[in-house]
Amino acid sequence: MKKVLILGAAGQIARLAEQQFLADDDFELTLYLRNAQRVSDLKSDRVTIIDGDVTDQAKLTKAMVGQDVVYANLAGQNIKVQAETVVNAMHATNLKRIIWISTLGIYNEVPGKFGEWNNATLGSYLTRYFDAAKVLEDSDLDYTIIRPAWLTNHDEIDYETTQKGEPFKGTEVSRKSIAALVVKLAKTPTDSVRTSLGVNKPNTDGDKPAWY
Template identity: 40%
Template structure:
């Protein structure tokens, strides 16, 4: 199996690369701006590095050659999301996993929901995330959307809890390490339980008024 990581130079992209290499036999295509410089430490016989932009249709199509799964590390630009989906259809790739953010369905209740709206609810980035999610959900592809709560780093903390679309999202934080592990679990799933799903991703027992690091 071949997996394309779009935004591979980001923190989650790097963690995911390491986890996929350690936990699976799969081959990886790492795609990012200035990738050959930023990802020069990621060289492996199972890794191909591609320098490109999310808006470069031809570059994306070429990067998707023989790819089975596309992971999008950031859905914060809906025009880029449209281009990626177009490239997938041209390349004949059906499976996509995308990292979004909490609040795109106004699904966060209570004091935490009010805090989250004050922080990001009216930002242009929130609207582009909403648009990107709609694009993916309407794409006809085999998608999994991951709505990530507030992120932090903690080595060894890979605990996550999932919330279905339509259910209240209460978890205030989750580690990037846990998100990377979840993506590996989604990739390795032998059934279809993650396909066609938009899942809230949080850390167990963090139903607070705001993240612990604020």
């Protein structure tokens, strides 16, 4: 049994990942979130639910004890503080493996007109997400940072990845695809360790996401 701690467990990608994790008997989940009643439908002998804020260092550290993998599906103005708290809690519990959801554009890696539009539209959000990703990159943890394209709720798993240092491809990707990538990474602890992956749906290049 592999034990996965999911932070921000009511987030939209997290909910899809939880379904996919639970379809596989190899996983046991701890769901860590604010207002925990939102995931009470998932309670079972394979699911533990903890009500907590990620910036609560003591509670988060306690939740990490005995876990194998941390999957952070977080957001917010204080995302860098959240990253620092997660890294500290992982150090305190000797945990190494973390999958961290970030965003496209944090390294100014999105080329062309779409890159210009993305920078102008996302503004200081990109700086905050860069700062949070850097907390992981500067740590000794086995991180995988995921940089999704603009997210859709399409019921499809269809994605390709780019590495840090390569131009980002495409404009969009489904949340379900990101969830599938998270589950794949959690299954194989050595897959994409200490990397930052751009993730997009193939053949979606354009000046903006299709719905703008």
